[in-house]
Amino acid sequence: xxxxxxVLRTRFYPVLALFCVGLFTSGCSSQRNSxxxxxxxxxxxxxxxxxxxxxxxxxxxxxxxxxxxxxxxPDVAVRMQIIPWGTYYDKLTLSLAYGGAPDLFVMHAGxxxxxxxxxxxxxxxxxYATAQxxxxxxxxxxxxxxxxxxxxxxxxxxLDVHPxxxxxxxxLFKEAGIVDAQGKPEPPHTFDExxxxxxxxxxxxxxxxxxxxxxxxxxxxxxxxxxxxxQFGASILSPDGKTSTLDSPPNLKALQLxxxxxxxxKVAPKPEGVDAWLAFRQGKVGMALEGIYxxxxxxxxxxxxxxxxxxxxxxxxxxxxGGSHLLCQPKGISPQQSEAAWRLMRFLSDDSLIWARxxxxxxxxxIRRSPQFTSLPVQAQFATQLPFVQYxxxxxxxxxxxxxxxxxxxxxxxxxxTPEAAMRDASRRVxxxxxxx
Amino acid sequence: xxxRALPEAxxxxxxxxxxxxxxxxxxxxxxxxxxxFVLVPVLYGLYISLHRWHVLxxxxxxxxxxxxxxxxxxxxxxxxxxxxIYFVVLIVPLGNLVSLLLALGLASVQRLGTFYKIVYYxxxxxxxxxxxxxxxxxxxxEIGLINLYLGTVVGWLRSIGLPLAPFEPLPWLSNPSWxxxxxxxxxxxxxxxxxxxxxxxxxxxxxxxxxxxxxxxxANAWQRFWAITWPLLRPTTLFCLVFSVLGAFQVFGxxxxxxxxxxxxxxxxxxxxxxTLALYMYLQGFRQYEIGYGAAIAYLLFAIVLVLTILQFRLxxxxxxxxxxA
Numbered sequence: 125x126x127x128x129x130x131v132l133r134t135r136f137y138p139v140l141a142l143f144c145v146g147l148f149t150s151g152c153s154s155q156r157n158s159x160x161x162x163x164x165x166x167x168x169x170x171x172x173x174x175x176x177x178x179x180x181x182x183x184x185x186x187x188x189x190x191x192x193x194x195x196x197x198p199d200v201a202v203r204m205q206i207i208p209w210g211t212y213y214d215k216l217t218l219s220l221a222y223g224g225a226p227d228l229f230v231m232h233a234g235x236x237x238x239x240x241x242x243x244x245x246x247x248x249x250x251x252y253a254t255a256q257x258x259x260x261x262x263x264x265x266x267x268x269x270x271x272x273x274x275x276x277x278x279x280x281x282x283l284d285v286h287p288x289x290x291x292x293x294x295x296l297f298k299e300a301g302i303v304d305a306q307g308k309p310e311p312p313h314t315f316d317e318x319x320x321x322x323x324x325x326x327x328x329x330x331x332x333x334x335x336x337x338x339x340x341x342x343x344x345x346x347x348x349x350x351x352x353x354x355q356f357g358a359s360i361l362s363p364d365g366k367t368s369t370l371d372s373p374p375n376l377k378a379l380q381l382x383x384x385x386x387x388x389x390k391v392a393p394k395p396e397g398v399d400a401w402l403a404f405r406q407g408k409v410g411m412a413l414e415g416i417y418x419x420x421x422x423x424x425x426x427x428x429x430x431x432x433x434x435x436x437x438x439x440x441x442x443x444x445x446g447g448s449h450l451l452c453q454p455k456g457i458s459p460q461q462s463e464a465a466w467r468l469m470r471f472l473s474d475d476s477l478i479w480a481r482x483x484x485x486x487x488x489x490x491i492r493r494s495p496q497f498t499s500l501p502v503q504a505q506f507a508t509q510l511p512f513v514q515y516x517x518x519x520x521x522x523x524x525x526x527x528x529x530x531x532x533x534x535x536x537x538x539x540x541x542t543p544e545a546a547m548r549d550a551s552r553r554v555x556x557x558x559x560x561x
Numbered sequence: 562x563x564x565r566a567l568p569e570a571x572x573x574x575x576x577x578x579x580x581x582x583x584x585x586x587x588x589x590x591x592x593x594x595x596x597x598f599v600l601v602p603v604l605y606g607l608y609i610s611l612h613r614w615h616v617l618x619x620x621x622x623x624x625x626x627x628x629x630x631x632x633x634x635x636x637x638x639x640x641x642x643x644x645x646i647y648f649v650v651l652i653v654p655l656g657n658l659v660s661l662l663l664a665l666g667l668a669s670v671q672r673l674g675t676f677y678k679i680v681y682y683x684x685x686x687x688x689x690x691x692x693x694x695x696x697x698x699x700x701x702x703e704i705g706l707i708n709l710y711l712g713t714v715v716g717w718l719r720s721i722g723l724p725l726a727p728f729e730p731l732p733w734l735s736n737p738s739w740x741x742x743x744x745x746x747x748x749x750x751x752x753x754x755x756x757x758x759x760x761x762x763x764x765x766x767x768x769x770x771x772x773x774x775x776x777x778x779x780a781n782a783w784q785r786f787w788a789i790t791w792p793l794l795r796p797t798t799l800f801c802l803v804f805s806v807l808g809a810f811q812v813f814g815x816x817x818x819x820x821x822x823x824x825x826x827x828x829x830x831x832x833x834x835x836x837t838l839a840l841y842m843y844l845q846g847f848r849q850y851e852i853g854y855g856a857a858i859a860y861l862l863f864a865i866v867l868v869l870t871i872l873q874f875r876l877x878x879x880x881x882x883x884x885x886x887a
Contacts, residue, residue, distance in 0.1 A: 210821065210822070210827075214847060214848070217616055217617060217850055218616065220617060221616045221617050239617070242615070242617035242618055242619075243619070244617055332727070333727070395735075396702065396732045396735030396736055396831065399701070399703065399704075523849070524849050524851075527828075527829075527844065527848075527849075528637075530828075531829065531831075531832050531833050534831055534832055535832045538736075538737070538831060538832065540737065540832060541832075553636075553637070556635070560631075561613070
């Protein structure tokens with residue numbers, strides 16, 4: 125017993141010290157996905173881990189597509205993991221930095237530059253060059269196609285575009301008499317038409333002195349702002365991506381207009397204490413600007429008569445915010461696994477009509493032009509905006525600057541800051557972040 | 562060994578040295594856990610804070626105190642600090658007052674005392690994630706329970722003829738100036754039971770003799786509280802205050818859960834009104850992946866809390882000396 129204790133005494137401290145050092149260094153060294161080993165299931169299939177954030181009906185559509193792929197590709201086993209978007213990028217980032225990255229994952233167009241600058245994405249030029257049947261630029265809408273490149277390398281296959289559009293409540297339109305010659309509800313195309321429609325639908329329906337039916341509502345401020353600012357020709361960053369242009373006149377005009385919808389024209393509620401999207405779903409709001417991916421949530425709503433249209437033109441030019449789901453592979457993936465993942469990517473692209481039904485505009489032109497797609501009422505309407513869809517700035521710091529901008533937009537819409545003051549602050553902070561190496 | 566060890570151990574009193582070693586061995590499981598999950602990460606965090614450290618970057622250059630300088634010149638850091646201090650100022654007096662009142666009330670309860678203690682203590686054991694989700698619904702301006710009840714009460718008061726304005730739903734979490742008081746209110750509900758137990762223990766340590774003597778001298782309830790309970794409870798009060806301040810500075814979960822949006826994950830509340838230092842640290846470290854910057858903010862928070870703790874313990878021990886001398 126004593127001998128044991130003596131041994132422990134003389135040996136313990138060095139062991140503890142070593143243990144600590146071991147922990148320390150194991151924390152330091154990042155194990156990137158560079159083992160080049162192919163992972164197989166116990167029955168010899170190539171295992172493809174596929175991550176995305178499709179938690180809604182889009183996830184069910186994706187599951188269907190993956191199941192069809194597996195039937196046609198018995199040598200591949202796909203393990204799909206759906207992680208809510210709110211935490212998706214955290215998990216993806218950590219897996220790319222410290223190991224355990226998926227073999228195929230979805231990346232939003234606005235996030236690709238960030239992951240590409242840190243060299244975490246697999247360049248796909250070779251796969252594109254040798255693809256059979258070939259895949260080429262002319263197969264895709266130009267906007268998402270361009271978003272797959274960063275610094276002259278191509279890192280992704282574009283799956284879809286999800287533009288914002290105008291959802292409107294056809295019952296409220298009819299009640300307010302906003303109809304065409306045939307008595308069909310007519311969505312607004314210009315700002316004047318929009319304002320007129322919004323004014324006619326904004327009212328106090330139960331006579332308690334409070335407006336309880338609104339012409340318009342701001343749902344996701346980020347995309348509403350990007351759309352309207354884009355229509356005024358505003359940009360967020362200078363063309364070289366080195367300075368903020370948030371405080372430039374076009375953006376201030378756009379923000380002033382958004383502010384005026386609430387406080388001057390009084391056709392939209394103050395964005396506090398209002399679950400804006402819920403209010404639209406409940407039929408208390410005439411119009412909202414939301415992404416095409418929200419379509420499913422409206423279709424689920426019983427008894428809500430609605431339709432979709434392109435965004436009305438508020439400013440001097442056409443613009444509509446959009447995002448894209450791009451399919452990427454991690455840097456250092458084994459060639460076999462990369463090939464299997466590529467097959468799945470191609471399959472999802474070829475099969476994207478199912479995907480379109482779940483509320484997306486396919487990036488593939490042949491599918492977008494197919495009669496099956498053009499007969500989808502809302503999708504086809506929203507898709508007409510594709511030529512002027514604008515993404516968030518495709519800049520490595522895009523993700524870092526939005527938390528600096530959004531509170532400013534919110535402050536304007538809450539009427540606690542002028543557009544000038546809010547954007548001056550936001551601009552200064554954005555510049556600080558851009559200057560940081 | 563097995564045959565001889567036992568009698569030997571009984572006969573010979575263990576030497577001081579082996580005493581120390583077995584003490585150490587008994588502490589070992591905890592020490593290992595402490596080193597693994599507290600000490601090493603804490604030191605590693607200090608190391609990280611001295612580097613420019615993006616999670617995805619392959620190289621992490623040493624930049625000395627660069628992250629600390631950046632934090633101090635970052636006005637959002639100061640907004641977060643100001644919000645945090647505002648929260649501390651709200652929660653520490655209010656929380657302790659509620660705990661003390663609960664304890665005083667429960668101390669005089671004759672029947673079902675344990676039942677009430679459990680009821681008031683219950684929120685403490687609920688995880689903040691659950692608490693915040695609950696309150697997020699209750700605070701909802703349009704469909705929240707609190708506004709519903711307030712509206713009903715106001716409507717009823719109006720119907721019996723009181724000259725009140727029609728009820729306007731209160732913007733609990735959507736108006737920037739309401740946010741911190743709302744967070745403080747839910748935190749009182751969540752944590753009051755913890756300090757209540759401490760105050761109850763403190764109260765039970767005060768001998769009934771004092772109260773009896775005071776009653777004989779004709780002291781009323783208020784005089785008894787002010788002359789007996791309050792001074793004799795002072796060590797408990799100080800202890801509770803110190804730990805409330807420490808806890809309050811680290812406020813995180815409330816804002817994190819209340820302002821999480823489906824699209825963007827955790828946010829910082831309307832116009833950053835819910836942004837606390839701990840949340841800012843998290844957002845920088847785990848949403849922007851600037852781990853070095855986040856670690857620097859964590860160490861600045863640590864420094865603030867450390868200084869306050871030292872000051873408060875000074876205060877505490879001085880008061881104890883003073884009472885001891887008296």
